[in-house]
Amino acid sequence: MASPTPTLLLLTIFFFISASADPDMLQDLCVADLSSxxxxNGFPCKDAxxxxSLDFFSQGLANPGLNTLGVSLSRIDYAPGGLNPPHTHPRATEVVFVLEGTLDVGFLTTANRLISQSLKKGDVFAFPKGxxxxxxxxxxxxxxxxxxxNSQLPGTQSLGATLFGSTPPVPDNILAQAFQTSPGTVKHIKTKFQPKK
Amino acid sequence: MASPTPTLLLLTIFFFISASADPDMLQDLCVADLSSxxxxNGFPCKDAxxxxSLDFFSQGLANPGLNTLGVSLSRIDYAPGGLNPPHTHPRATEVVFVLEGTLDVGFLTTANRLISQSLKKGDVFAFPKGxxxxxxxxxxxxxxxxxxxNSQLPGTQSLGATLFGSTPPVPDNILAQAFQTSPGTVKHIKTKFQPKK
Amino acid sequence: MASPTPTLLLLTIFFFISASADPDMLQDLCVADLSSxxxxNGFPCKDAxxxxSLDFFSQGLANPGLNTLGVSLSRIDYAPGGLNPPHTHPRATEVVFVLEGTLDVGFLTTANRLISQSLKKGDVFAFPKGxxxxxxxxxxxxxxxxxxxNSQLPGTQSLGATLFGSTPPVPDNILAQAFQTSPGTVKHIKTKFQPKK
Amino acid sequence: MASPTPTLLLLTIFFFISASADPDMLQDLCVADLSSxxxxNGFPCKDAxxxxSLDFFSQGLANPGLNTLGVSLSRIDYAPGGLNPPHTHPRATEVVFVLEGTLDVGFLTTANRLISQSLKKGDVFAFPKGxxxxxxxxxxxxxxxxxxxNSQLPGTQSLGATLFGSTPPVPDNILAQAFQTSPGTVKHIKTKFQPKK
Amino acid sequence: MASPTPTLLLLTIFFFISASADPDMLQDLCVADLSSxxxxNGFPCKDAxxxxSLDFFSQGLANPGLNTLGVSLSRIDYAPGGLNPPHTHPRATEVVFVLEGTLDVGFLTTANRLISQSLKKGDVFAFPKGxxxxxxxxxxxxxxxxxxxNSQLPGTQSLGATLFGSTPPVPDNILAQAFQTSPGTVKHIKTKFQPKK
Amino acid sequence: MASPTPTLLLLTIFFFISASADPDMLQDLCVADLSSxxxxNGFPCKDAxxxxSLDFFSQGLANPGLNTLGVSLSRIDYAPGGLNPPHTHPRATEVVFVLEGTLDVGFLTTANRLISQSLKKGDVFAFPKGxxxxxxxxxxxxxxxxxxxNSQLPGTQSLGATLFGSTPPVPDNILAQAFQTSPGTVKHIKTKFQPKK
Structure with missing residues (x-):
């Protein structure tokens, strides 16, 4: 990346609602009691x-009241040049709707096939689970x-950050062997992902 | 409704993507073969x-290629005064994000409690399954x-249309008894929901 | 309805067993601890x-001990002329077995098709989920x-009562628009469903 | 068993409806196409x-049209002295409602605890899955x-018949060791369960 | 069984890991808090x-930390002549890999068909759920x-022990009728399975 | 990696059994008909x-007959220095049992925490889904x-190979930005993962 602007400044994600419970619901409502x-698995329920209605409503902050509903929604903003870098959601398929601007998107199958598409305002694209x-x-x-x-808590594992910025770190020799590069390159990449002091 | 404009002209729903398969996926992809x-349950798969990439992409039409992904998305437009009348989705929870305008929304629990909220642009609200x-x-x-x-095919059952406009019709006496009104009122309401000749 | 006898007197429902847990069981038994x-989601378990055996047994009252078993049973009695009015179960398919008498039954698909049948003693009929x-x-x-x-807590949403008798009420103009009738008719129907003082 | 009347004559089971599909439904209806x-997994669907309505109706015969509904119902008749011998349903919990007469019932946990009860007309009892x-x-x-x-096809594995009457047979020495009895006793029991020529 | 050596001495089962939660996970980890x-259903979670790492690790003892992962593993040892007698797992399919020695294995379908196979080191065989x-x-x-x-707690119901060694016991006349043998034979078999005083 | 021996030679994976069907089974058996x-979703079934018995048996090759059983097993061999590089299974939790030798293993949470452990013969470790x-x-x-x-087809996505060796390739600038390194480094890593001509 030539620009000194870090990736993360170019990308803003708001999770509006992170409801909860992919196993089937057993009652109408089970609003998460986050103070319990x-x-x-998921969260216990508040007393009915x-x-x-505010438990089901959100204005840009996570909504803890939606436990067991099996779906969540987020808004993602991309500055020009911004990248939501390669990542997985371990527990959900994702479908995006473009609110504004254009995006180049893609996913990789387990057969290492890239399926990519250019999107413009109003377009929709799906990324299969995991x-x-x-x-x-x-x-x-x-x-x-x-x-x-299609999960209350899909989870996001950003590959650069998890491999090169974890605590404790993944050993250099494992990353060098995995990416068939030198330990020096690994160390260099790790400096970019270290938590700021 | 004072206005002679029928409800259905006031409401436009586009299903962008109607992916498929709420039981868990058993492979990366199972693009629906709609010509099979x-x-x-769901659809058979196209040959890999x-x-x-167009199978995962949509510009306002249903996308048959997303079988087994367990999620779908739609855009709904409301004219001023427009109503998406009381309905259920038999197989999914729904979460809405307001793109523009304002909406008054609500759902009813099985204890006949109304949970309602006024929404403006950018707000999010959830309607529990069924x-x-x-x-x-x-x-x-x-x-x-x-x-x-959180279903590829949530289904929509609009209560006015299904009760008063079905083929064959629900008998008048059942509807009169159910709504504790007269057969004459039932017959009158039915005229509004009959399929146009 | 010619008779002044209200619908609800014509229909008696006993939930014998309302077991619990449609997500799969993780142990042999998880008898609901209703005093917890x-x-x-569902209920916590009593100590083993x-x-x-009484936790699995019922003589006409709900049986709280059956949490996680994913099935429930009820008996419904209909006086002559009695109606179990149009309703949904948000979380289950229903199958009925006629113990005595005759019944006219039906369900409506999301394509607004009525599928109906006359039943006599010993007959069986199914109503798909939702x-x-x-x-x-x-x-x-x-x-x-x-x-x-096929749920421990299928839930029942009776459409007349939930639309016209909820607390707080669904606004008259929404119901008038939904059923394409006058606010006066809506107000009249609502009087039939108001909770008794 | 003192009586010469074989057990199987003392017990009659009618599966009225053997619907189909415990993974969640992906459409309103998927009536089994048994001629396909x-x-x-389950059955393919008939054309909509x-x-x-006859696909959802039964008068004492299996109803092939109920694929994907995740529930089934049967009627079981017991002559005086009749036994529905120890068995499992590999894919479902069972709940019984006594139509007439009295029954002594029980199930065994994986901790080898017997949970038993005497039932009379109108009583209900549950047998946990498997x-x-x-x-x-x-x-x-x-x-x-x-x-x-809570399965369209619960399956029934009657332990005496499956262990002592299978085709091909379970070897005598395995059964003798399993039940800590003599091969002679095993051979004798097997004669009672052999398919009739 | 001619040998006086009891079956149970011929067979040793170690459950290495008995993780927990066959309904889908709702977070990365939910290590069982066994002291709660x-x-x-399953277990509550420890604080993150x-x-x-020891919560995910095992050296021959059950590992309580793996709640919600939906899989478990065990090692089973068989002395020469040893039998793992006919049994079911009410909540899981089992797949075995032979570490050493040879085994004759089989399962019975609900149509009472025996499917059996001889296995040697490195072979693999599957036993369908229930x-x-x-x-x-x-x-x-x-x-x-x-x-x-494919369950954190598959459960094991050994048929000889559960039928002839339960507490309280299954009545003799039920077992005699079920296996079409004499009450004397039943009593004799029961002596082999009674809990040791 | 100092050694010129490629990673893939240091690692051998045999999938013994790749059974099939994580949604619940609807019958005893549904052996995959791979010639259909x-x-x-999964595979259609062979005629019963x-x-x-060979459909349930494996000697080191995939076993196509196990469709719908919801579990699979593989053997993985590691030469000295061999690495099974960072990867995910999009549809399953994995539990390993060490047959011989020693291994250093680890997984990363979505909070970028590394949970690692050294294993020796007989040890067991779990890697949560996705x-x-x-x-x-x-x-x-x-x-x-x-x-x-706990899936018949867990899928494996090896991160180095999928990011740097896909067909068509992921654009250099995306990978450079994602790993905060230079396009030159990306090009160099890609040469190691290109399919051999």
């Missing part, structure tokens, strides 16, 4: 009497999408 | 060699949303 | 040492069925 | 245009139940 | 901050397998 | 009459594991 000391994918704004104006997931 | 004479819900544009300008579903 | 202060359906006793003697559901 | 040469269970009519009059299952 | 007083199956070491040297299950 | 021209993980033989002798998956 009990932890279960304290549920309000497969590596990316979106790049090659245009001169900002772009944004709404992304829908 | 074989019918199964004939899959292209419950009756509606959206109304009480504003003076058009409104639109992107709606995401 | 913790709320989760306090489980008895679709609007009804049963009417057009005979001169009482009728009854056993209804089985 | 194609075999899939040829679906009728566990060994039985029902015995110790009364002097016939008994019958309606049994509901 | 709360009981749910106290999770370590069906009765067994493994016998007919060789002169020890045998062992690794068994994998 | 019909493609569905042509099923044999998360990036690796195994390295840092010992001087060969190592091997049995790996179990």
């Amino acid at each position: 000391g009990i932890k279960v 009497a304290s549920v309000t 497969l590596v994918h990316f979106q790049k704004n090659n245009g001169k104006v900002p772009a944004s999408v709404i992304a829908a997931f | 004479g074989i019918k199964v 060699a004939s899959v292209t 419950l009756v819900h509606f959206q109304k544009n009480n504003g003076k300008v058009p409104a639109s949303v992107i709606a995401a579903f | 202060g913790i709320k989760v 040492a306090s489980v008895t 679709l609007v359906h009804f049963q009417k006793n057009n005979g001169k003697v009482p009728a009854s069925v056993i209804a089985a559901f | 040469g194609i075999k899939v 245009a040829s679906v009728t 566990l060994v269970h039985f029902q015995k009519n110790n009364g002097k009059v016939p008994a019958s139940v309606i049994a509901a299952f | 007083g709360i009981k749910v 901050a106290s999770v370590t 069906l009765v199956h067994f493994q016998k070491n007919n060789g002169k040297v020890p045998a062992s397998v690794i068994a994998a299950f | 021209g019909i493609k569905v 009459a042509s099923v044999t 998360l990036v993980h690796f195994q390295k033989n840092n010992g001087k002798v060969p190592a091997s594991v049995i790996a179990a998956f």
Whole structure:
């Protein structure tokens, strides 16, 4: 990347609603009780009497009240040149709708086939569950999408950051062997992903 | 409704992508082969060699290539005064993101509690799986949303149309008893929902 | 409805067993601990040492001990002329077995097709998950069925009651527009469904 | 068994409806096309245009039209002294409703605990998925139940018949060692379960 | 069984890892908190901050930290002549890999068909979910397998022990009728399976 | 990697059994008919009459007969220094059992935390569904594991190969930006992963 602007400044993701529960629901509502000391698969439920419409509503912040609904939504903004770098969602398929701008997107199958497409405002594209994918704004104006997931908590594993910026770090020799490059190159890439002091 | 403009002209729904398969996927991709004479739960798959990126892409038409991905997306447009009347999706939770305008929305629990909210551009709201819900544009300008579903084929059952406009019709006496009104009122409502000749 | 007897007196539903857990079971038994202060998807489990055969047994009352079994059963009684008015079960398919009497039953598809049938003692009929359906006793003697559901808590949303009798109420103008009738008709129907003071 | 009447004459099971498809449905209806040469998990679907209400109806015979609904129902009749011998359903929980007579029923947990109960007309009891269970009519009059299952094809594996009457047979020495009895006893029991010539 | 050596001495089963949660995971990790007083389907989760790599590691003892992962593994050792007697796993399919020795294995379908095979080191065989199956070491040297299950808690119901050794016992007359043998034979078999005083 | 020996020679994976069908089974058996021209989620089934025990058996080759069983098994061999480089399984959790040798293994959470462990013969370790993980033989002798998956077709996406060796290739500028390195470095790494001519 020639530009000194870091990737992460070029990309903004808002998770509006991160509802919860991909196994089937067993009641109408199970609004997450985030203050509970009990932890279960997903979240425990608030008492029904304290549920309000605001539990199902969001204005740009995560909405903890939607436990067990099995779907979530996020908005992603891309500056010109911005990249949502190759990543996976371990627990969901993603479908994006382009709100504005243009995007070049793609995913990779387990047969290492790249399936890519250029998108413009109003277009829709799908990224199958668990497969590596990316979106790049090659245009001169900002772009944004709404992304829908069929999991309350799809998870995001960004490959550069997880491989080269984890705590504790993945050993250099494993990364060098994996990418068939030198330990020096690995060390250099790691400096870009280290948590800032 | 004072206006003679029928509800359906006030509401436009585009299903961009109607992917397919809420049971878990068993392979990376299973693009629906809509020309197959074989019918199964969801759809049979196209041969992998004939899959292209266009199978995952949509510009406003249904995208038959997304079988087994367990998610779908639609855009809904509301004229001023337009109503997406009370309906259910038998197989999915819905989450909407307001693209423009304002909307008054609500869903009803099985305890007959109404949970409603006023939404403006950028707001998000969720409608739990299978419950009756509606959206109304009480504003003076058009409104639109992107709606995401955790099923490739959520299904929509609009209650007025299904009860009063089905083929063959639901008997008048059943509807009169159900809504505790007169057969005359039922007959009158039915005239509004009859298929046009 | 000619008779002044309200629908609800003509129809009696006993939920014998409302077992629990449509996601797969993770142990042999998870008898619901209804006294627990913790709320989760379904119910938390009683200690295994306090489980008895009575937890799996019922004589006409709900059986709280059957959490996670993914099935429930109810008995429904219909007086002559009685109607189980159009309703949905958001989380289950229903199959009925006629114990006595005769019934006219039907369900509506999302294509607004009515699929109906007359049933007599010993007959069986199925209502697919989430679709609007009804049963009417057009005979001169009482009728009854056993209804089985593939969910521990199928939920029942009776359309007349939920649309016209909710708390707070669905606005009159939404209902008038939805059913293409006058606000006066809506107000009149609402009086029939208001909770008794 | 003192009586010379074989067990199987004392017990009659009618599967009224054997619907199909415990993974979630992907459309309103997928009536099984039993004449199709194609075999899939469950069954392929008939063309929607040829679906009728009779596909969802049954008068004592299996109903092939209910593919993907995830529930089935059967009626079981017990002569006085009749036994539905220890068996499992590999794919479903069972709930029974006693139509007439009395029954002694029980199931065994994986901790080898017997949970048993005496039932009379109108009682309900549940047998968790996959566990060994039985029902015995110790009364002097016939008994019958309606049994509901949360699978379209629960399967029934009767332990005596499968262990001692399979084709080809389970070797005598394995059965003798398993039941800690003599090969002679095994051979004797096998004569009772051999298919009739 | 001629030998006085009990079956159970001839067979050793180690469950290395008994992870937990066959409904889909809703987060990366949900390590079981076995000390929690709360009981749910599966187990509640430990606080993420106290999770370590040892929670995912096992050296021959059950590993309580793997809740929600939907898979488990065990090692089974068979002395010469040892039998893993006919049993079911109510919640999982099993696949075995032979580490050493030879084994004769089989499973029974619900049509009472025996599907059996002789296995040697490195061979693999599958036993479908819920069906009765067994493994016998007919060789002169020890045998062992690794068994994998698609459930965190598959459960094991050994048919001899559960039918003839349960607490409280299954009545003699039910077993005699089920196996079409005499109450005397039943009593004799039961003596072999009674819990040791 | 100092050695000129390519990674892939240091690692051998045999998929013994690649059974099929993570949505629940709807019958005892559904042996995959790999010769069928019909493609569905998973595979269509062979006729039951042509099923044999060999369909459930494997000696080192994939076993096409195990469709719908929801589990698979593979053996992986590691030469000294061999690496199974960072990869994901989009559709399964993996549990490994060490047959021989020693291995250093790890997985990364979506919070970029590395959870790693050294394993020796007989040890067991789990890698949660969809998360990036690796195994390295840092010992001087060969190592091997049995790996179990809770999917018939877990899929494997090796990150180096899919990012740098796909067809068509991922654009250089996307990879450079993603790994915050130069296009020259990207081009160099790509030469190592190009398909051999």
